Amino acid sequence: MTASKSPTPLLFLASFGLLALGTIIWWSRDTGSSFSLAPSLAKLPAAMRQAAPVAPVQANWISPLRRSCDVLDQKQRQHLHMLLADLRQSPGRVKVDPSNYGERFRQDAFGNPVDPTPQLVVLHETVYGIASAINTFVTKHPRDDDQVSYHALIGGDGAVIKLLDPSKRAFGAGNSAFNGQWVVTNPNVGGSINNFGLHVSLETPLDGEDNDSEHSGYSAAQYDALAVVLAEWMARFQIRPENITTHKYVDLGGERSDPRSFNWQALQERLQNLGLLC
Structure with a gap:
């Protein structure tokens, strides 16, 4: 069988x-x-997925910039538009060392999706001369604590030095948040606004190369240049005026005070003349 x-x-x-x-x-x-x-x-x-840590409680940013559609100065408006056209046609960037910046993340350290699109502009100052700042950015820094960069620098004469393309993640703010929002890309060091932030720094005047709370302030040429840098970024990424803030505000350690002696009214007038506050 x-x-x-x-x-x-x-x-x-x-x-x-x-x-x-x-x-x-x-x-x-x-x-x-x-x-x-x-x-x-x-x-x-x-x-x-593990839930990302919540940013520490902080008071909401209250923007000094006011909404207005009034053009205050036609001559200044024409001048700013000329500067904006020049900025868009300006040559390449200073080559920042790769240790001082990174790619924007699409996921946080815990696998949660995050939006890498720039949504925020942080204003800084160099404290020392612009040449010193550039030297720092082009130098390789193996230690995390020494790594730093911005997307643009503005000299005392109004010259704009492009550093990083906005698509890159500058190391402009360490432990930081904006209106309670941050992205944790390294669980060992807390969160930061760098993944959705843009950073621009103004060269500090000579009398500000110290730790005093204020100095003589920035030049009219610097405010002109800052306005056109902001105009370029606001148009490219649809950044709202209320999302222009300071290093002092986003810093959660309470150690930063820049940009000191910043004149918000000077920026208000220029952005208003460009029609960016309407």
Whole structure:
């Protein structure tokens, strides 16, 4: 007599899978829960992600810039538009060392999706001369604590030095947040606004190369240049005026005070003449 063949392992596994599926469907029907295999499997990775730490409580930023459609000075308006055209046609950038910047992340350190589009502009000052700042950015820094960069510098004479393309993540602010928002890209060092921020720094006047709370302030040429840099970024990324802030505000350590002696009214007039506050 010929011996009967035993079921193949594949047939056994298929039978077991059908039994398990029937049991789950029966359980969900019996408990009144809905069951859908594909959506449940699709949601599983998200369910397994770790929630990102919440930024420390901070007072909401109240922008000194006011909404207005009035053009205050037609001559200045024409001058600023000429500067803007020159900025868009200006040559390449200073080559920042790769240790001082990074790519923008699309996920935080815990696998949660984040928007890398620039949404915020942070104003800084150099404290020392612009040549010193550039030297820092082009120098390789193996230590994380020494790595720093901005997207643009503005000299005392109004010259704009382009550093990083806005698509890159500058290391302009360490432990930082804006209106309670940050992105944690390294769980060992807390969160930062760098992933969605743009950084521009004004050269500090000579009498400000110290730790005093104020100095003589920035030149009219610097405010002109700052206005056109902001105009370029605001148009490119649809950044709102109320999302122009200071290093002092975003810094969670309370150690930064820049840009000191900043004249918000000077910026208000220029952005208003460019029609960016309407």
